[in-house]
Amino acid sequence: MTPLVQIRETIANAGLQQAIYASTGRLMDKRRHAVAPEVFPDYQELRSQANLLKRHTLEHLDFYLEQFENNVAARGGKVIWCRTPGEVADFILGLAREREARLVVKSKSMTTEELHLNERLEQHGLEAVETDLGEYIIQLAGQRPYHIVAPALHMTRYDVADLFTGKLRIEKETAPEKQTLIARGVLRQKFLSADIGISGANFLVADSGAVVLVENEGNARLTTSAPPIHIAVAGIEKMIPRAQDLAVFLRLLGSSATGQALTVYTSFLAGPRRPLELDGPDEFYVVLLDGGRTRLLADAERRQSLFCIRCGACLNHCPVYRKIGGHNYPWVYSGPIGAIITPQFHGIDRDPWLPYASSLCGACAEVCPVKIDIPKLLLDLRADVTTRTRRGLAERFAFRMYAWLATSPALFGFAGRVAALLAPSNTWIKRLPWFLNVGPVAKWISQRDLPPPPAKSFRRLWKERKRHAA
Amino acid sequence: MPKRASLFVTCVVDQVFPSVGLAMAEVLERLGWQLDFPEAQTCCGQPAFNSGYRAQARKVALHFLDVFRDAEYIVVPSGSCTSMISHHFEELFAGDSARLAETHALAPRVYEFSRFLTEVAGAEDVGARMDAVATYHDSCHALRELHIKDAPRRLLRKVRGLELREMDIADECCGFGGTFSVKFADVSGAMARTKIDSIARTGAGLVVSIDSSCLMQIQGALSRAGLPIRTLHLAEVLASR
Numbered sequence: 001m002t003p004l005v006q007i008r009e010t011i012a013n014a015g016l017q018q019a020i021y022a023s024t025g026r027l028m029d030k031r032r033h034a035v036a037p038e039v040f041p042d043y044q045e046l047r048s049q050a051n052l053l054k055r056h057t058l059e060h061l062d063f064y065l066e067q068f069e070n071n072v073a074a075r076g077g078k079v080i081w082c083r084t085p086g087e088v089a090d091f092i093l094g095l096a097r098e099r100e101a102r103l104v105v106k107s108k109s110m111t112t113e114e115l116h117l118n119e120r121l122e123q124h125g126l127e128a129v130e131t132d133l134g135e136y137i138i139q140l141a142g143q144r145p146y147h148i149v150a151p152a153l154h155m156t157r158y159d160v161a162d163l164f165t166g167k168l169r170i171e172k173e174t175a176p177e178k179q180t181l182i183a184r185g186v187l188r189q190k191f192l193s194a195d196i197g198i199s200g201a202n203f204l205v206a207d208s209g210a211v212v213l214v215e216n217e218g219n220a221r222l223t224t225s226a227p228p229i230h231i232a233v234a235g236i237e238k239m240i241p242r243a244q245d246l247a248v249f250l251r252l253l254g255s256s257a258t259g260q261a262l263t264v265y266t267s268f269l270a271g272p273r274r275p276l277e278l279d280g281p282d283e284f285y286v287v288l289l290d291g292g293r294t295r296l297l298a299d300a301e302r303r304q305s306l307f308c309i310r311c312g313a314c315l316n317h318c319p320v321y322r323k324i325g326g327h328n329y330p331w332v333y334s335g336p337i338g339a340i341i342t343p344q345f346h347g348i349d350r351d352p353w354l355p356y357a358s359s360l361c362g363a364c365a366e367v368c369p370v371k372i373d374i375p376k377l378l379l380d381l382r383a384d385v386t387t388r389t390r391r392g393l394a395e396r397f398a399f400r401m402y403a404w405l406a407t408s409p410a411l412f413g414f415a416g417r418v419a420a421l422l423a424p425s426n427t428w429i430k431r432l433p434w435f436l437n438v439g440p441v442a443k444w445i446s447q448r449d450l451p452p453p454p455a456k457s458f459r460r461l462w463k464e465r466k467r468h469a470a
Numbered sequence: 471m472p473k474r475a476s477l478f479v480t481c482v483v484d485q486v487f488p489s490v491g492l493a494m495a496e497v498l499e500r501l502g503w504q505l506d507f508p509e510a511q512t513c514c515g516q517p518a519f520n521s522g523y524r525a526q527a528r529k530v531a532l533h534f535l536d537v538f539r540d541a542e543y544i545v546v547p548s549g550s551c552t553s554m555i556s557h558h559f560e561e562l563f564a565g566d567s568a569r570l571a572e573t574h575a576l577a578p579r580v581y582e583f584s585r586f587l588t589e590v591a592g593a594e595d596v597g598a599r600m601d602a603v604a605t606y607h608d609s610c611h612a613l614r615e616l617h618i619k620d621a622p623r624r625l626l627r628k629v630r631g632l633e634l635r636e637m638d639i640a641d642e643c644c645g646f647g648g649t650f651s652v653k654f655a656d657v658s659g660a661m662a663r664t665k666i667d668s669i670a671r672t673g674a675g676l677v678v679s680i681d682s683s684c685l686m687q688i689q690g691a692l693s694r695a696g697l698p699i700r701t702l703h704l705a706e707v708l709a710s711r
Contacts, residue, residue, distance in 0.1 A: 004656070011660045021664075194643070319643045323660045357654060359647025359661070360520060362614035379561075382522030399518050403526035404479070406512040407533045414484035428693040443652035447659025448690030451486050457480050458488035462507050 001354040002366040007324050016154060020325050023153045024316040031313055031367065032258025040255060049248050054307035057239050057296065064206040064239045065288070071209025076272030077284035085115035088233055088287050092198070093124055094458060095285070099229065101195035105187075107130035107213070107220035109200025110148055113332040114291055129190045133220040136183050139193040140167045146326035148333065149257045149312035154325055184396070187219065197223040197281065201234035202309070202447065204251060204286070207242045210270040211286060211312055213255060214263040224269055232269070236288050237306035243268075249309060252369035256311035278451050292345030305340050305377060307370040314364035314374060330354065336364035340377045348384045352378065352391075354380035395441075416457045425452035472630045476541035477588070478534075478549045480682070481513040482665040487682045493709035494583055497598075499552045501591050504514050506709045508535045516554040519562065527563045535559075535572050544580045548681045548706055550614020552582040557615055582612060584680050584704055589614060594613035594628050601631040605674040607643040607665070607688065609681035622680050624702050629707060639667045662691035670697060677701045 010016060035043045057064055069079040082088045096104070104126055106112065118139065121128040130139040134151040138144065141163055147149035152160070161174045164182060173179055203212040211232045213220045224230045240249060254260040273280030290332055296302050315321045315335030326334040330351045331342045339354045355378045364374040385391065405412050423429065423436060428449035430439065444450060457465075475498060479491040495505055498573050515530035534555065546552045556577040563569035587593050606626060612618040624698055626634050645651065645661025652658075665688060670675055675698070679685050689701040 004654075008656050011656050017660075029645065044483075170711050221604075319645065319661050320654075320657055323664075349689070355522075355652065357641050357657070359610070359645055359650045359658070361610035361647070363641075363643070366614055376561075379520065379522070381566070382520070383524045384522070386524075388520035395521075399521065399526045401703040402513075402518060403523075403529045405514070407529040409510045409512055412481075412512045413484075419485075428690065429610035430694070440649075440652040443655040444690075445650075447655050448662060448687065449693040450690065451686055454488050456488065458484040458491040459507070459509060461488050461492060462495075465495075 001331075003328050007328050010325050010328060011074065011323055015019055016325065017157075017323070019154050019156055021299075025152070027258065027312070027316040030044065031256055031316070032259075034255040034259040034261065036090055040261075043252075043255070046248050046252055047369055047371050049251055050057040050309075050369060051244055051307065053240060053248060055304070056170070056372055057241055058303050058306055059236065061236065061297065063239055065236060068204055068206040068209055068239060068349050071302060072271065072284075073288055075207075075284075076274075077209065077210050079270045080285055080287045082287055082289050082291075085291050086443050087119040087288065088112075088289055089115045089117060091287060092196075092231060092233075093120065093126075094122060095229070096126055099195060099325060101229070102189065103194045104128045104196045104198060105108075105194040105223050105227060106135070106200045106409055107215065107228075108135050108151070109198070109233060110145065110247075110332060111200050111235050111289060112198065113145060114289070117233075122297050126148060130188070131187050131190070131223055132181060132215070133183055133217060134217075136187065139161065140164075144332070147312055147315055147335070148335070148337070160308060170362075171388055184241040190318055191219075191222045191226045194223075194227040195277070196229045197225075198228040198231045198233060199224050201238050201286070202253065203240050203246065204234055204238045204288075205241075205246070205268075206239055207266075208270060209272070210243070211260070211268045211269045212250075213269065214250065215263065215267075216258070216260075216264040218265055219264055221267055224267065225279040225281065227275050229270075229283045229285070230269070230279055231285045231287060233287045233289065235293055236290060237308075251364070253309050255309050256367065256369040275331045296344050302344060302380070304372050305337075307372050308337050308341070309370060310337075311369055313369065315369040317363040317367045318358075319363065322361065324357070328467050335370070335376045336378075340372075340381065343381055343384075348381065349389045352385045352389045353412060355379075355385060379382060415460050420453040420455055423450075423453060427452060438466065473591075474501045474506065475543040475545050476508060476538060476570065477500065477502050477548045478511055478514075478538065478544050478580075479507070479549070480546060482682045482686070483547055484511075487703065488569070490547050490682055490703040490705050493596040493703065494545070495597055496709045497587070497705060498545065498591070498661040500596060501587075501593055501641075502652055503591065506541075508537050508541070514551045514554045515562070515647055516551060516558075519554065519558060522589050524562060527694045529568070531555075531559050531562050532569070535569065535576065537711040538576065538681050538689055541579065543586065544576075545583055545586045546580060547583045547703060549616050549618055550681050552580055553611040553615040556578045562662050567678050571614045582616060582618060582680060584625055585618055586617070587625060587708075594624050596625070598628070598706050598710055599630040600697050600709045602676045603633045603635060603672075603674045604707070605635050605637045605669055605672045606640060606682060607637075607644060607677055607679040608667075609679055609684045612680055613641055620678070622678070625704065625708060626678060629710075632707070635672045635674050637672045637674075639665070639668045642668070644684045644687045646683050648683075651687060658687070659691070662687050663695070666695060666697065666699075667700070669699060675699055676707075678707055
């Protein structure tokens with residue numbers, strides 16, 4: 001079901017609207033400066049390279065996945081293959097049971113959101129703590145991430161102050177720097193006593209068996225090195241062939257996501273701690289999730305949905321996301337990228353409204369660092385919806401009528417005259433009589449005025465003009 | 471050799487904003503073009519295409535091909551409809567090599583109005599005059615699919631008496647989006663209100679665009695908000711003297 005009521009509530013909430021619009025606007029500004037030609041002269045060139053690299057990798061994904069597995073094993077780590085999100089959770093729970101783990105620290109990971117990992121861990125008596133500041137905030141608030149990169153994007157520092165006061169039983173603190181220190185105080189203890197650290201992966205590097213993580217807070221570094229066990233959970237599409245390809249991707253990711261040439265920390269993690277190394281876990285696992293991804297591999301066009309490096313730029317630039325926010329999207333991934341991958345991972349019939357929640361403005365494709373043609377995929381998915389799901393009879397009939405009228409010029413010219421007869425007006429129409437205030441027209445007039453139907457269509461005026469000239 | 475062009479006025483201009491079509495004709499004739507209006511024309515098929523009804527869109531697109539097959543130039547007062555023809559027809563006829571060949575032969579002859587003026591007619595100053603402070607709204611498909619950004623602005627700068635003031639979010643969608651405007655009416659309306667706030671901040675009394683459907687959305691929202699700002703298609707501004 002389309003969450004039209006919830007969407008209306010989000011739009012009616014002025015404070016929330018302001019928070020979303022301002023936060024996404026700041027991220028837009030930062031990106032704009034970071035990709036400006038004088039700062040990043042080869043930006044467009046790198047976008048094309050990134051697109052080709054991803055295309056190549058996914059065309060040979062079987063090869064790179066195996067290469068990755070072998071290289072992880074050579075460094076003493078282990079790759080776990082999972083078909084479904086449930087299998088990932090089962091693996092983690094099984095390992096936690098074997099190692100008698102009690103406390104799990106997590107660094108930011110969208111993939112683990114696909115398995116509702118925190119809930120699963122808590123159901124089995126484990127404590128799971130998010131250590132990214134934004135993730136920590138929304139975990140305390142009992143919410144899911146609002147945005148791929150900025151999970152608490154919708155919350156102001158005053159919201160955070162109230163949340164901390166309520167949940168941590170501390171005095172109200174509205175300064176973001178002080179709030180950060182409060183979270184840090186709580187989290188340091190968790191890092192030191194955690195049994196397992198779980199991270200995601202920004203990239204999986206096939207030729208070196210490495211997991212690459214980017215972050216700005218240092219929490220991912222602690223998560224992956226302080227506890228005795230590190231588990232990285234990643235979708236199979238995170239693969240890139242060579243370490244040198246990171247030169248392309250890291251630059252694009254930082255610039256597109258947060259306007260940074262590089263994020264503050266970039267970690268290359270390959271295998272457990274080796275002899276003579278000071279830091280690092282005793283055990284190192286990479287859990288690779290399919291979770292619907294291989295469904296997309298078969299189709300050369302749709303495969304590009306898997307190019308995504310989760311920078312969030314399409315969300316920030318999407319005028320629809322900027323109005324409806326992240327929580328009205330039905331699944332983990334919101335915004336334009338969520339609108340294309342959700343129906344493809346799950347099948348088109350679960351949320352058939354999603355590809356329609358776009359004005360097709362194309363801002364997403366313009367800023368996508370790996371050049372995913374999101375509007376085209378939205379259009380293709382809409383075609384899937386009309387052919388593979390049961391659509392309303394009224395809509396089907398309307399488009400049949402449209403095609404009939406638009407191929408019958410005489411009738412087509414007549415349609416406008418009917419409108420002029422029914423609702424004659426010289427000014428923009430604010431309300432309609434009840435018998436006309438139905439269907440799409442009612443929806444239109446609920447938001448804005450309707451143009452007055454002209455007395456004569458262009459084709460009639462043109463005829464008169466020609467007659468007059470002759 | 472007389473310069474000949476055919477008008478495809480689009481369904482929206484034909485049925486809702488006929489004055490835009492007349493204005494376009496007037497400007498082109500002023501520049502010495504002989505115009506033809508194929509009367510069998512209707513729509514480009516975009517409403518069905520954008521809603522996922524490909525079979526219906528294909529029928530309408532075929533009709534378009536039939537009507538305009540022999541046209542030398544086709545001038546269109548809309549970036550969105552131009553892009554439908556020059557970019558998306560080939561997706562509709564992907565499996566049909568004969569139609570695909572026709573589409574590829576036709577596409578380079580289809581021009582959005584401002585691009586036709588600047589690139590084919592070679593005109594920037596068309597002798598227009600309008601005393602107004604205006605702001606220009608970039609329509610999404612013209613901007614991002616056809617890469618039309620400067621041509622309308624260059625034409626507007628040559629209009630005597632007209633001052634062009636940029637809004638802070640000229641390139642942000644007005645929220646129309648075809649059936650999106652009614653399927654997600656609340657979102658579309660909210661987007662329109664953001665747009666008109668930006669328009670109002672410029673202090674301009676006039677919004678100009680090259681797509682009548684954007685202007686229908688923007689004027690509808692301005693009128694609902696009771697703001698004394700009017701909208702005109704670029705052709706109407708250029709026809710004025």
